[in-house]
Amino acid sequence: MRKTMLLHPLAIRIAHWLNAFAIVCMLMSGWAIYNASPIFGFRFPAWATLGGWLGGAIAWHFAAMWLLLANGLFYLLYGVASGHFRRHFLPLRARDVMADARQALLLQLPHRPGVYNAVQKLLYWTVIALGMLAVLSGLAIWKPVQLEVLSDLFGGFDTARKVHFFAMAGIATFVAVHLLLVILVPKTLLPMVTGRGRSNEHAENTP
DSSP states (O other), rough: OOOOEEOHHHHHHHHHHHHHHHHHHHHHHHHHHHHHSSSSSSSOOOGGOOSSSSSHHHHHHHHHHHHHHHHHHHHHHHHHHHHHHHHTTOOHHHHHHHHHHHHHTTTTOOOOTTOOOOHHHHHHHHHHHHHHHHHEEEEEEEETTTTTTHHTTTTSSSHHHHHHHHHHHHHHHHHHHHHHHHHSSSGGGGHHHHHHESSSSSSOOOO
């Protein structure tokens, strides 16, 4: 029998929506900062940027950065301590990713509320890694003299900027795919707001 149960604890929901807000602010302000000194042959449209001018964009970027960093640390600590990562993001096997990716391409991948398929697991681990890379490369850009060792690890200031850009591009791609999946399976949105949903599967039922 299908019954209503807790799919997403309050801590996960808070972290999710804070991350969503912070990432959007960082992407848009970051695009404005990029436009002030492009490293490739294009600029982002003004409507997609945040801050109005370089100083404003930097202010937004740093404010969102501290929010994202604090919230990210909380999410990582909670994910490990509560067993959320172990229960929902592991195990991750290549054969499962290939099988689920094939089903997804054929639009035959079933969705069970509160249960992550192998493709979702891979995407979440990937975006966590990209987030760490973005933070480290961002610090190397922010303080290239004070954090010279970190900057050198990225091959210098210019290379760190490119690494930061591609990490940002990867996170933006994740957000776009995430939104597309919500559009394709809209019933996943409400449980991320209320925390509860209907499922035949045992999901995460501890706060």
